[in-house]
Amino acid sequence: MSDHRSESPRPEHASGSPEPADPPGASGAGAPGPAKAQLSKPAQVPAESGIPDPAVPDGRDTVPEPPKVPKYAQQAHPQPPPAPWGYNAKRAPSELTRIRPAEPGVIPVATLWTVLATALLSALLLGDGIGPNLLVVAVPAALAAYFAARAAGRRLRPWTAVWAVGGLSLLAVPALRDAGWPVFLAIVSAVAVGSLALHGSRGWLGIFLGSLGLLTSVAGSLGWGAHGVRDRMADSRGRWGVVFRSTAVAIVLLVVFGALFASADAAFADVLGSLMPDVSLGEGPWRLFLAVIGLVGALAAAYTAAAPVRWDGVAVPPGTARGRLEWALPLIVLNLLFAVFLAIQVTVLLGGYGKVMAETDLSDRYAQYAREGFWQLLWATLLTLVVIALALRWAPRGGARDRTLVRAVLGTLCLLTLVVVASALRRMDLYVEAYGLTRLRISVAAVELWLGVVLVLIMAAGVFGAKLLPRAVAASAAAGVLAFGLVSPDGLIAEQNVHRYRQGHSIDIQYLRGLSADAVPALDTLREPLRSCALQEIQRTLRSSDAPWYATSWGEARARDILGDWDPGVRARDCQGLGPGDGGSERGGDGGDSYDPYDPY
Template identity: 85%
Template sequence: MSDHRSESPRPEHAPGTPEQADPPGAAEARTPEPAQVQMSKPARSGTPEPAVPDERDTVPEPLKVPAHARAHPPRPPAPGGHTAERTPSELTRIRPAEPGVIPAATLWSVLATALLSALLLGEGIGPNLFVVAVPAALAAYFAARAAGRRLRPWTAVWAVGGLSLLIVPALRDAGWPVFLAVVSAVAVGSLALHGSRGWLGIFLGSLGLLASVAGSLGWGVHGVRDRMAGSRGRWGVAFRSTAAALVLLIVFGALFASADAAFADVLGSLIPDVSVSEGPWRLFLGAIGLVGALAAAYTAAAPVRWDALAVPPGPARGRLEWALPLIVLNLLFAVFLAIQLTVLLGGYGKVMAASGPSDQYAQYAREGFWQLLWATLLTLGVIALALRWAPRGGARDRTLVRAVLGTLCLLTLVVVASALRRMDLYVDAYGLTRLRISVAAVELWLGVVLALIMAAGVFGAKLLPRAVAASAALGVLAFGLVSPDALIAEQNVHRYRQGHSIDIQYLRGLSADAVPALDTLSEPLRSCALQEIQRTLRNSDTPWYATSWGEARARDILGDSDPGAPARNCRGVGSGDEESGRDGDSGGGGGDSYDPYDPY
């Protein structure tokens, strides 16, 4: 039997009257398969229904949604009548899923980091910073292993580099290289947790720990709550055992310390002296350590994929439009460098004979260095823009890009060498200072970056972003290990022995790292140069874990002696011949005027 028997009888039309056609658009407004919809309504009687359709039949029934469509319902329209984006947002693409329950080993490592931060970081920074960083690194390692992440070669490189940078606070007393090393260690450690590769990923990945602070707090709270809910008995046992051990240590430690003075001294040097007035400061340091370790563990378990934020390349330019400005720039560089090589290598003596006084000699070297430093920085920007708009038609375009930019990099390397030569001439004339050694180090690193760009043009640019970041971290590490304050003191003492003047007022403001070199001066220069450093060391009672090796060595050299009479009146001491020790601003003879480029 046919299924049409269940249909309601259709209304009959008058003979000769054609059946009305559906108006345009009526087919789209109908529900799917109208005949089947009517089949579900059996006739009430055997007589035909009236020709006037029922009002219920005119209302379209809802569409039948297939099963595969029900699993992913459509998104609501966006405000303004536009449909919502079907592709995930940028934040959704880079943010991974929430990590699982925090591992117990991670919790204990975070707690150890917070406790060590509160106990060890209150008196200053030294070897204690490395001690605090070890449990924080273990917390990240345990979280990453629980999340199923594997240790990759570059992750190991960043992790070792970050911990190596923390050696600088343990060795050096000077605050400025220590600050650079600590900031670089945090950035490199963040790169180890994120594993970025591209330029934007390297930049954002070095700051990525800040984006994980809020999520890590909730992750840690939920993890502690879940674990305590399932093992209240074990946590109670651990708490009672720890409290009993602490009570026994305090009671018997106090008894033994009162019984033996030597034991009391050893115990006092090992245990931090925590007073009631330092309570808020200690709690703040503990909170910083807890949040930092928890953010590192959260990032290790669920890192943000910063590399997903790709920067699209710029529109490719034609060969002539792209190459002509760069070729003109190369010619300008070549002419300038030809003159520089003639002056600095062959005809520098004639220039000096014509310039006369030494202040013009310094002016020639000083001004040229700063202009060449800016020229190097601007050249790196030009190279970045040129690579963005470079022609990308085929092998001939690649050859053109490599030839033009390779020539520009090579000429810029000669500019770097010329700038460093000028700084060397300036230092020979007026001594080394913190600003001069800093900008010379930056110029040297820019030369390394240019060499890496040239190598990328030959071997490929896949590793270039990570290589540049690694070179910056290595530069900061090397800058701290060579001890810039010690180099400044050694160079100025050497110039003084060669018959030049020495600026004691500037050298006395250096850190304890400069003591070995300043200790070799004759009196009264020695006492005047070491007066401030020795007073600082005598008034400081920093414990062993916050004392750097440079400070400990200075204490051994100076001892507890008083500078005495030689240091009572140091006014005018340390300046004297035809030029001043610090560009003529020390009260010496007719030297160069105050140097606005070197306020330090």
């Protein structure tokens, strides 16, 4: 056995390294020491030989050898240790991370050129006023967004096209109307609708945040544009140099030969002067500011089109469903209150306003009945919409019977509210008959009419489904602003007041003279000296304005054609002395109420 042990090869470790040589005396007959017993390996003797090894102690006293590979290393996918503070280190992504898009790719060349074109047109055209130039500047900005979206792989969807066309259509209002207040509403609405076209939101919160979401892309768009320009310059410096040199030569040639032709022909000089913007050195800072605004706006639109924020990803937890009785009882009581009120309104309509006013001591003030009720009905309509929104949030959602109950109760409420809207509009009609039409009255009447449209849309959603309701409400608001600007509110105000005057009512010339040039066609039909008193301020404003064609609205151009070089002269000298019935400042009707606290304008 000693020869066998001396001739057998030395075993290797699991790692492949050779076993260390035994120390001298280890092969003697004496028992090994403790250290030697721990170093001895039972695997050195084949298990099938059946020959006991005297160097190995009895199995009852042998400690099992630990595995050569640790247990944690034997697992296919070891688990990480638990977090020390009791929560997992891998947390779910936050709400902001989930709705934020990935960074867009390199800005396309077409987008760069259209952004630069927007900045240049903003500096040249927007400094002289607002008119068709705003639509001209918006076209390259829209193209920049289109090129960026196409490069990012986005497709043109139907609602995106609706929002885009709607936004550009709203910018037609500054090109047509001279009045500042509908123009302001149209511009704000165009920006909101354009932002919706870039984001593509669908839900209520997405529609609201998406209309303002263009502002969140300003900071990211600046870095995106700067990196794109730097990369393009680094990749093709020679080509960009050719473009810059060619552009500089073309500008020099245009200036030189344009100046020669303008000095040779006065007609060509007039045409060239009307077409080219008049940019002076003193307007440099203002023009530079407009260029920056155009550049940032177009770049933000392109960045949003390439990587829109998914505002629909903002989760709104649903409200707690209520029981049928708890939910329906307050609404049924409200419906009964509406029904009683409307029954009285029907009685008034059938009996006539004259009889009602005689019975309520309002015969001496014809429009008092209308003035006292319109504003309350307007607020009632607004609060009803709030009640409907809260009721839908807490409505029972148990099954088909619950859906039928919700549709019946809320449908009845919407229908009764529509009658309230009709009653409010009728009261406004009486109000206008007694006091005349003003900017505030036509504005609140338009709002009341739009609220009626919203109620109709809610009723349609209860029948056909509410999937399109948020976008339909937003589209109706944009369409309402567009229609409000196209009908020319100042022109309607002038026409209605002139019509009342011809029927024997008084007219407020002091109010009408503060209208815009859109009112000139109606005011031009007044007899003298009312005509001169009404048009004096408008003609003075038109004469002092030297805005070019691209900053002149169609309403202003039409007023210039009507008035021409007309001078009111001495005919407008005694405007302050006009008495009631001849155009004095009496705002009341024929009843003598000369003050209207609900109309500060």
